[in-house]
Amino acid sequence: MSNNWYNFLSPLGAIFNDDKEVSFNASEQSTISSLQGDLYLTDLSYLGLIEVSGDDKKTYLQGQLTNDINAISSTLSHLSGLCTPKGRLRALFTIFAQGNKLYLQLPYPLLEETLKRLKMFVMMSKVELTNVSDSLIKIGVFGQQAINQLKASNLSIPGEPNMVTETDGIQLIRLAGETPRFECIGCVEKITALWQALQPKAQLINTSHWRIMDIEAGIPNVFASSKEAFIPQMLNLQILNGINFKKGCYTGQEVVARMQYLGKLKRKMYRAHCDAEQNVLPGDLLYSEKSKSGQGAGHIVDAQLSPKGGLDLLAVITSDAVDNNDIFLDEAMQLPLTIVDLPYSLEIEES
Template sequence: MNSEWQTFLAQQQASIADDQVSDFGAPQDELSAADSATVIADLSHQGIISATGSDTESFLQGQFTNDVQQVTPEQSQLTAYCSPKGRMLASMRLFRRGDHYCLTLPRPLLEPTLKRLRMFVLRSNVTLEDASDALARFGIAGPDAETLLGAHLPGLPAAVDEVVQHQALTVIRIPGTQARFEIHGPAEQLIELWQALHNGGAIPVGYPAWSWLDIIAGVPSLDTDTTDAFVPQMANLHSLGGISFKKGCYTGQEVVARMHYLGTLKRRMYRAHVNLDTPPAPGEPLYSADSESSAGKVVLAQPAPNGGVDLLAVLQISSAEAGPIHLGQPNGPQLEFQELPYSVALETG
């Protein structure tokens, strides 16, 4: 975490461990705020890989599921990095700041992703670095997010994935059931902006509340226990604009394309609620009541504002439709399915 930014957050009564803010002293109130109010959240739990050099665009184009040529200073994208077998090693957002391509992904996956990408640079003019602590970043979301942020940074991005550069600040509109933005930039300027938004009524919240907003938006985030577990379509990445089926070859492309053109999706990501006090870990197995073999895995789970746990899970579609689905074991707590804010295409090609 950027040291200046960390000092500021600590002064705001943030509980910080392992580059992640757990809360600002009132976890349950923060979850409630995320559900109904406008909130601001530190995003240091996201690591950043910086890519520079004259061959960067062509190099990244051969690595990721989306069309890197469409990434401009005004346009970002969700994308995935896959194994040769087409399984996601990481999902991330790709955007530009000046001549830098920036990849945001969960901190635990940054080092293995960076190490693997560097293996394929070879003689290309590409430099890959861990830039997580070079800048600071935070998010804002909620019913007044656009009004509050727009009062200080006019001309905000209007559509999801769009980017606006405000001098040294990069503002990205990201998926959400209400307006939601990421802001990246120097700590000094972000401190000033955070204070202005807080004074305007935005409520500081920790990582669990922001992660809950990802769940409500149906946006997957991989962990060390779910990396290399899902083909991108299983995590609904095609429905979130995270896959290009028109670009050239990339690692894992044959498997991803085959599923698109020749098959019907047999697993997809669902949103659900379960009556538990503690969220299950990513990768926790899910079962049909009549089967001892796993029907799927938890992708992401967080406490829900009104009690229990909300989660995203990749499941066999046939099992989810037959129901019920149980967590942890065939007679474990039962999932209550909830609507995603987007439709998922099952017929491919």
């Protein structure tokens, strides 16, 4: 993390854990009962950035990732996964462009090993991969007044989720959700000035609150504890435009295509709630009365304590467990999960 950015946030009560997740120690942070206020602001240092440059960058990434890299432009970002040869996700990226460079955004704890893995296959290609997490600062802005306040800072607003704008060195990525939500990216000087303009009108929120908004929007991620736990379709990437089935070969493509055209997807990502307040990690097992196998009912994608009580979560769950209302957080099967509607349909053409 940039020392200048850390030194700027520290007097505001920002405390970072080893994964660069932030919490603000102001007393009101523990009493947030809703994420439907007028304006919220947070730091996104928990997301790392890999810069990809060089003449062969798109050709190289096209052979590594699940989505069509040629579709990315200065005005469009999208999800894309890095798979093992067996089609399991090593990492899931938000990819966006800036000038003649591409940026891969992923949880910071996965950055170094992912960067090392990607560099293994550069070989003779004209490609450079660099960790730029400290030089490009990322903040999140959310709330009914987000658009008005960003406009007041003379920033151009992207109109739809995944769309991107750039104004005077600051990029805005619009994120999915019923309430306007944006990621703002720029150098430390630009983002510091933007933060100072927004903060008097905003409530500071923790990383956990920001991740709840991803859960509500049905947007998955792959974390260090869930690495290689899922194939792309289990995380609904075929619905979220995170896979292109016509782009040609990439690592794991045969498995992903076989599932799409020849297989039956028995596990999908659902949104759920549990009336329990206990720590769970991405990748943790879920349980079922009727499934005594080691695979259980499914696995956690992400779970956060809800401001309204209990746990909000995304989980990959078997269709049978969902149909039978037979999903539990604990092995004793005392903590049932309740399925909550996603903001998109899972009923799409599988072929």
